[in-house]
Amino acid sequence: MKIQLNNRQKKIVEIVKDNEPITSHKIAERLSLTRGALRADLSVLTMTNILEAKPKVGYFYSNTDTKYIDLDKLYRKRxxxxxxxxxxxxxxxxxxxxxxxxxxxxxxxxxxxxxxxxxxxxxxxxxxxxxxxxxxxxxxxxxxxxxxxxxxxxxxxxxxxxxxxxxxxxxxxxxxxxxxxxxxxxxxxxxxxxxxxxxxxxxxxxxxxx
Missing domain, CATH: 3.10.580.10 (CBS-domain)
Structure with missing residues (x-):
């Protein structure tokens, strides 16, 4: 099943891939956003194992064989x-x-x-x-x-x-x-x-x- 990310989440993944490890502060700077605006997206990306987070180090792109899920379907749940x-x-x-x-x-x-x-x-x-x-x-x-x-x-x-x-x-x-x-x-x-x-x-x- 293909992962369906929104545009901002796709940009975050690409930034992390190219600059890992990278802090949320640096990611926010590259997107011209506040760290608070990224919290939910980063939480989703880490909970689905697309990204890994290490305290005081930053975010890494996960190289594990993560099961692909349809995030768009998940977002529609009430x-x-x-x-x-x-x-x-x-x-x-x-x-x-x-x-x-x-x-x-x-x-x-x-x-x-x-x-x-x-x-x-x-x-x-x-x-x-x-x-x-x-x-x-x-x-x-x-x-x-x-x-x-x-x-x-x-x-x-x-x-x-x-x-x-x-x-x-x-x-x-x-x-x-x-x-x-x-x-x-x-x-x-x-x-x-x-x-x-x-x-x-x-x-x-x-x-x-x-």
């Missing part, structure tokens, strides 16, 4: 196809109970909702770690005190592509995205979640199917 059940808590939930829920469910983030399943916040492992480092009584502190609130939450919708989701995860350096459904009043109802692990798994599974 968030709805791989989303999982969201792990949610209420605003009044204590930090202690949130920690128990997070580790019991083995997730990286919890979504905070109201009685109508509307997204009002997100709380991560890092948020919970920060609040437990002092002499705080975690049973007395509600998650509403430490959560990230709307509109400062990055979300995706079920009709978005997994590539769009991957791009947000890479760009904003987060582990999990809430999958939301807009209501008539503009509020966002939580209907799922998609994580960095989900993204990696779909790339691996798609490659094996090829």
């Amino acid at each position: 968030v709805e196809d791989i989303k999982s059940i969201p792990v949610v808590v209420k605003e009044e939930t204590s930090v202690y109970d949130a920690i128990v829920t997070l580790f019991f469910e083995d997730v990286g983030s919890l979504f905070v909702i109201d009685d109508q399943q509307i997204l009002v916040g997100v709380i991560s492992r890092k948020d919970l770690l920060k609040v437990t480092m002092g002499e705080n009584d975690c049973n007395q502190i509600p998650v509403s005190i430490v959560m990230t609130r709307m509109p400062n939450i990055i979300t995706v919708e079920k009709e978005d592509t997994i590539f769009q989701a991957a791009e947000k995860i890479v760009r904003y350096e987060i582990d999990t995205l809430p999958v939301v459904e807009p209501e008539d009043d503009g509020k966002l109802k939580v209907i799922g979640r998609i994580s960095k692990t989900d993204i990696v798994r779909i790339f691996v599974d798609f490659s094996l199917e090829g």
Whole structure:
């Protein structure tokens, strides 16, 4: 099966072939782009084994016998196809109970909702770690005190592509995205979640199917 890359990804591969090892900074310079603009493309190229990345060294073109896959077909897959059940808590939930829920469910983030399943916040492992480092009584502190609130939450919708989701995860350096459904009043109802692990798994599974 022939690999189908977009034009920018083809240019990146050629630059790496001709200049390996080369850093993302140098690749961005040659394309007159920022490093942030290339993150998603570089992630795709490394996850599909077209490129190899070595910390503090740079990118190499992979000489391994990589299985060719149709990336265009992969890009068309929707968030709805791989989303999982969201792990949610209420605003009044204590930090202690949130920690128990997070580790019991083995997730990286919890979504905070109201009685109508509307997204009002997100709380991560890092948020919970920060609040437990002092002499705080975690049973007395509600998650509403430490959560990230709307509109400062990055979300995706079920009709978005997994590539769009991957791009947000890479760009904003987060582990999990809430999958939301807009209501008539503009509020966002939580209907799922998609994580960095989900993204990696779909790339691996798609490659094996090829």
